Amino acid sequence: MATHQISVTVNGEAHAAEVESRTLLVHLIRDDLRLTGTHIGCDTTHCGACTVLLDGKPTKSCTVLAVQANGTEIATVEGLAGADGMHALQEGFWEKHGLQCGFCTPGMLMTGAALLEENPNPSEAEIREAISGNLCRCTGYVNIVKAVQYAAEKMGAAAETANAATDGEDS
Amino acid sequence: MAPKTSADICGMGHSMKRKEDPRFLQGKGNYIDDIVLPGMLWLDIVRSPIAYGKIKGIDSSKALEVPGVLAVLTGKDLEAYNLHWMPTLMSDTQMVLPTDTVMYQAQEVAAVIATSRYAAADGVAAVEVDYEPMKPVIDPFKALEEDAPVLRTDKEGQTDNRIWHWEAGDKEATDKVFEEADVVVRESMHVPRIHVASIETCGCVADFNPVEGHLTVYMTTQAPHAIRTVLALVAGHVGLSEEKIRVVSPDIGGGFGGKVPVYPGYVVAIAASVVLGKPVKWIEDRMENLQADSFARDYHMDAELAADADGKIRGLRIKTLADHGYSDAQAAPSKFPAGLFSICTGSYDMEQAYAEVDAVYTNKPPGGVAYRCSFRVTEAVHCMERVVDTLAHKVGKDPAQLREENFIPKEAFPYQSPLGWEYDSGDYQAAMDKAREMIGYDDLRREQAEKRARGELMGIGVCSFTEVLGAGPSKDFDILGIKMFDSAEVRVHPTGKAIARFGTKSQGQGHETTYAQIIAEELGLPAAHVQVEEGDTDTAPYGLGTYASRSTPTAGAAGAMAARQIRAKAAKIAAHLMEVSEEDLDWEPGKFSVKGAPDRSVTIQDCAFAAYTNLPEGLEPGLEATNYYDPPNLTFPFGTYICVVDIDRGTGEVTVRRFVAVDDCGNIINPMIVQGQIHGGLTQGIGPALFEEIPYDEDGNNLAGSFMDYLVPTSMETPAWETGHTITPSPHHPLGAKGVGESATVGAPPAIANAVVDALAHLGVTHLDIPITPDKVWEVLNEKGVAE
Amino acid sequence: MRIEEGFTIDAPAAEVWAILSDPRQLSELLPGAEITERIDDTTWEGGMTVKVGPLVAAYTGTVSFMLNEEERSAVVRALGQGKAGMGTAEMTMNSRVAALPDGGCEVTMDSDVTVTGILAQLGRGMTQVVSRRMLQEFVKRLTSALENEAKEAEP
């Protein structure tokens, strides 16, 4: 049985691990690194509960080999918030009741984070499209869309303030 | 309705942000697969690929050679402990592992225990089972034919495949109404087998301590206390008595009814832990979950309505065949084999009704779990709401108008239904009015007429449902004899903070928040200061669990009652502190004051502190109460849903353009959470209406065994739900509240089906079975000559 | 599932029947099939491996032949157990070789196939696809076997 020595950066922290060829990335994250916020829901790339960011791109970690992730930057829900505790998206999900059982939530958050990174002001249709690979069985999606919109607004406002501050310095 | 409490207290009526959310949002939830115990082993299950057949042999030798595999358990191994069979919650029996025959595809055949997840999976692949397949009985109608093979040969005295026959109502009187009626309409329909498909599958970690003989089972269960009792009954003879069993239900990633029963996997994992003396974890994968457990519905119904020429409903007659699969493993109250199906007369007043159900065994996995539904209410409502539309079309009346003309009038409550229910309260016209207004019903009908003239297909569907939930009053409701009360235990600490424990178990409903709000409402303690706990049988008071929208009607009521007991004691303390008599006290949330001297007051926190420090003579210290609430009646929430669909004449695709849901669940504890429950329920309504089904081929193969074919709606198929509400309090619930979690799942499918049929009604179409898939619609369009 | 297939072949019925009624020859022509041991007069042990791109399904089991020499017809029953939980495959095939006026013959093969487990479940007509491809390959091999025989028979 072949094993491989790999190194990954997860939420900014470097990790080395020895994995089997077949070890799935989601099991490396959950079982080896004990970051259990990333969940397994379907095994066939349909539900997105296992979504993490792999070099910034939302990816279903149940259908990636751990060894394929060698040398990559991985972001999981545990690293979403900065030192201040809650990312604007997490706040949005809380404010807008974008979660119920919470099982799909980490995957939704990671997908949402990647969307806002790429498209800071998405329309409802764009949000719906972006999360269409993440199944939620509890919320009916309406509040998830609102949660992402909340975060977009908040992050936009924050960016504006930052810009205004910068402008101020410039003038 | 304005909340009575301030935002600081956050009692009923406040859209308080959920207390449980931060841990879920930060990836710190504690779901079953997150639990790791020292020395833990993994269990994986060998499942039958065939639906019916003999096991000629199980060869474990190659599996035992797989590195990391420690043991393979079979039915024969369990037989030695008499653990190869277990009772179901409906007093039927079910194999844990088979000794000679498999009865459905994906049935558990053997279990492999190994040191890792991966080794266990390899072990499963290496177990060789020699099957002698037999021709399965898949069609429930054929199962009742005389020459059908008897499937349950293990049951003494069982000479056919009928499980039970059940009926409600006066058959003769109903037949007479039908004979006299001007109009009779009839529809045959099938509400197919579906699956709850919670995003988290089932699983457990069984941890038997051989030194103390103590078993802890962490499991995805909606009913931890009942499960503990069942385990004690199943395994008492091998020394597991109830005081030595602790069931812990951690965070649950969706339940919807699928996590009520005891599945063989749980029992095998426990047996494995007992045998090996180590913790054993079993987690289903998605295919196992979709193939072996958590199935709902599967009712074949023939419904007839008798009416006057103008559409006044006089009677209802329903004949039903219920396909339960291999075993009657429903989680229904024991006196209600067909659940609460007799709510089928719905929101309409009529003279007579008669319903009968025959249940039958087939070679499918046990069915009958309630998929977000209070025991067969979904089937009953679907049946009634569909056939009401047929009647409307038959007598040429608008379906909304025909409903209005037949509603039980609001003055008639409490209303005695012809099938024996006493509806607590209702105002159906108000919900209808609001829904019509929100959606602009009359304009839509005009638009439809214009489109119809142009050959476009648009439909408007109406559903006015009545739910029945909150099981239930102990005189009628029990599971395995255990009365269906529920419980709360509230303890106020000296500094005025509280812990409240309940016999239910949240799976996303937000109990940690809503229960805290109930306590806040009654005691005036800020909800933020009330810690809610559920799911640990060692600490929580005994209750029957969370399903069938029963938490608010039962445990929620228990919480209110316990808080009131505490308030009563606090009043004595307040009187003592202010040196007045109890009769001289006024209460407002959080504060006792002296009548006529509102400045003289003590807070509930003051009383709490005094309960431990400064008590009136003769009063027992402490400030806590436990309440076991036995509801006097069920609650009957209701609503009117209206939806608009457009049909693609080329492909048969149905698009839900708009969907308005007006619900009435009595007084509302947390409006945000109630709306969230409705949104989720609606989505689990559009699923079965348009997408979800577990079909079997004639060989018993499950054809929707993964999310590739079990079509859970995504954000793209789900419309932007529009919700509204009316409030008609329950007269008997302490808070005037009713349940709500399942209303939308019950009401949405017929609204959508009615809309599709409405779009095609002018072509002579009266019915389409759910799920209404594009190919089904196209076949109709093609037959009627209107396909593109 | 019923699968009805038929083909004509430019060879005498007797020759074709001789091949189709001989389990060993038959198994050589069927892609992935193998006969390992004779159990009794009519029953054989064997295996079958179906390969479709990356997909591999291997079965072991028994096959029995009931021959009617006069009518040149056979009833073949096979039961295979899949490896690694792949499920079972059962087949009852009625085959018949009928001479045609032009000296060739027509072969009909009507099968009742029951496939259980994941292959049947994943649907997408997999069973039909596989059985049709196997038949095509079978006819190809049969034709070339008959041609070879004919060549060998030539002086």
Added chain:
Amino acid sequence: MIPPQFDYHAPGGLDEALGLLGELDDAKVMSGGQSLLPMMKLRLASPANIIDIGRIPGLDTIEERDGCLRIGALVTEAQLEESAAVAERYPILLDTARVIADPLVRNRATVCGNIAHGDPANDHPATMLALRAHVIATGPGGERTIDIDDFFHGLFMTALGEDEILTELHIPVPPAGSGGAYVKLERKVGDYAVAGVAVQLTLDDDGKVTRAGVGLTNLGFAPIRATAAEETLLGADFVPAGGLRGAIEKIRDAITKAPGADEVIAAAAQAAADMAEPVEDRRGSVEYKRNMARVLTARAIRQALARAGAGG
């Protein structure tokens, strides 16, 4: 679901990959892994060796050069969606990429893998058939070019040799006046097509069809090129007198308003349907799917025409 054991190899160059492919028994090439890994997790496939070409540099580019759009073996569907060249000149490719699985899967799934897998339910094959693409296969003896028409042999079966890797897809740059569309009917997002139709057309200045490509998804044991539909479309006149240039103002209305245009579209759609060989499954009956071939072909033709006009 856990895949069976295998050995993983991550060659750093194409030669090394080809060497491994020649050396190792029972080896499968993996790029995005979004089809192969699920099959392995279901234990439907259990190759002894996986050769991950994901780390080979230079295979992840998408560029127009020498009259061709060249899509490298590691180009993901998401990359295709983001490509300006694709959006501008190959809208049919954008149509196709956007309906494959879901956005997350598309971050890893590759276009070439979608072709190499040989699954008739995959979406790119029909589009590549309509676009007359060429498959570049690299083996121990170097590169060879396979006409897309010769590539698909049946379910999961292609012309790719066991020692070859699909390294590139070449799509001829469409001439002026071209337009294409891919229309897919799916039960929900993420589903395989009930049916899918790709249509690529080129119109001359007079509005006559000079080139036509029609491909069908999941309507047979292999992806189908609906040649009969193409023949029906060739030479058909979709723009009224005055020619395309004259009609440019209201091009969308003008197109298909030529006398007989509806009839030609209907005939081409029927011809495509007649070539379909669907099997009945949970997505519908043979009759339904055949009719969907017809309906979707007509829709794809109309959209292709509109785009051809807009582009011309």
